[in-house]
Amino acid sequence: xxxxxxxxxxxxxxxxxxxxxxxxxxxxxxxxxxxxxxxxxxxxxxxxxxxxxxxxxxxxxxxxxxxxxxxxxxxxxxxxxxxxxxxxxxxxxxxxxxxxxxxxxxxxxxxxxxxxxxxxxxxxxx
Amino acid sequence: xxxxxxxxxxxxxxxxxxxxxxxxxxxxxxxxxxxxxxxxxxxxxxxxxxxxxxxxxxxxxxxxxxxxxxxxxxxxxxxxxxxxxxxxxxxxxxxxxxxxxxxxxxxxxxxxxxxxxxxxxxxxxxxxxxxxxxxxxxxxxxxxxxxxxxxxxxxxxxxxxxxxxxxxxxx
Numbered sequence: 001x002x003x004x005x006x007x008x009x010x011x012x013x014x015x016x017x018x019x020x021x022x023x024x025x026x027x028x029x030x031x032x033x034x035x036x037x038x039x040x041x042x043x044x045x046x047x048x049x050x051x052x053x054x055x056x057x058x059x060x061x062x063x064x065x066x067x068x069x070x071x072x073x074x075x076x077x078x079x080x081x082x083x084x085x086x087x088x089x090x091x092x093x094x095x096x097x098x099x100x101x102x103x104x105x106x107x108x109x110x111x112x113x114x115x116x117x118x119x120x121x122x123x124x125x126x
Numbered sequence: 127x128x129x130x131x132x133x134x135x136x137x138x139x140x141x142x143x144x145x146x147x148x149x150x151x152x153x154x155x156x157x158x159x160x161x162x163x164x165x166x167x168x169x170x171x172x173x174x175x176x177x178x179x180x181x182x183x184x185x186x187x188x189x190x191x192x193x194x195x196x197x198x199x200x201x202x203x204x205x206x207x208x209x210x211x212x213x214x215x216x217x218x219x220x221x222x223x224x225x226x227x228x229x230x231x232x233x234x235x236x237x238x239x240x241x242x243x244x245x246x247x248x249x250x251x252x253x254x255x256x257x258x259x260x261x262x263x264x265x266x267x268x269x270x271x272x273x274x275x276x277x278x279x280x281x282x283x284x285x286x287x288x289x290x291x292x293x294x295x296x297x
Binding site for chain 1: 157158161162213216217218227230231233234237238240241242245252256258
């Protein structure tokens with residue numbers, strides 16, 4: 001597989017950096033990672049940049065992760081981009097909702113780099 | 127659209143249980159620091175130096191609101207240097223290279239502790255929402271959001287300074 005174009009969506013810049021580091025520790029060959037602070041920003045980026053993988057928080061201002069996934073599913077060219085939710089929400093209902101909306105997996109914070117690897121590689125077919 | 131009767135749509139309120147919840151809050155904080163910072167938190171032993179440790183180096187407080195079956199505020203409080211070291215450990219960079227990331231890191235830690243805690247309470251996780259974190263810089267403030275609040279608190283030693291983790295809940 002060529003370099004993976006990843007988009008990390010989280011209102012915390014620290015968390016975005018941690019997720020990127022975890023992806024690299026998982027052995028993924030990443031092109032420069034794109035970042036967004038909420039779902040609306042992410043949609044703007046996706047409008048102009050091809051992306052292979054999205055990791056998204058749920059609890060964000062402006063547009064939360066559930067609405068973001070819901071909107072992705074309405075767009076033909078973005079519907080198949082795999083999304084993995086990364087969230088503090090222990091709520092099973094939120095996780096079930098994210099998966100039913102089209103997310104391919106979820107990781108609960110706090111997480112280890114191994115957990116990121118375990119959940120992300122299968123989504124990419126690796 | 128069919129409206130459900132109120133009794134079916136209202137959320138079950140969690141019943142405050144200090145004896146059970148205090149160790150769960152303690153465990154929730156330890157897990158977050160262990161997994162995300164690689165730090166094993168210890169209890170803070172000395173009470174005489176607590177206020178001095180904060181006064182000497184500023185103070186940061188991160189607040190996360192809880193709403194639903196659990197209603198209140200979780201806060202963590204520490205001094206400037208401790209917040210900086212937390213960010214440096216999370217990011218894997220030297221403390222002197224950390225700038226405003228220390229605020230962000232403290233907020234994320236509060237968020238994760240709150241999420242971890244509510245996830246440990248059976249039946250609560252699905253009916254309790256978290257707010258995005260709020261950061262307060264300085265110590266000259268009061269919060270008056272909670273009438274008749276129950277409070278549990280854990281005080282840890284983080285890099286030789288006190289770290290307060292407090293949960294205030296509506297009755």
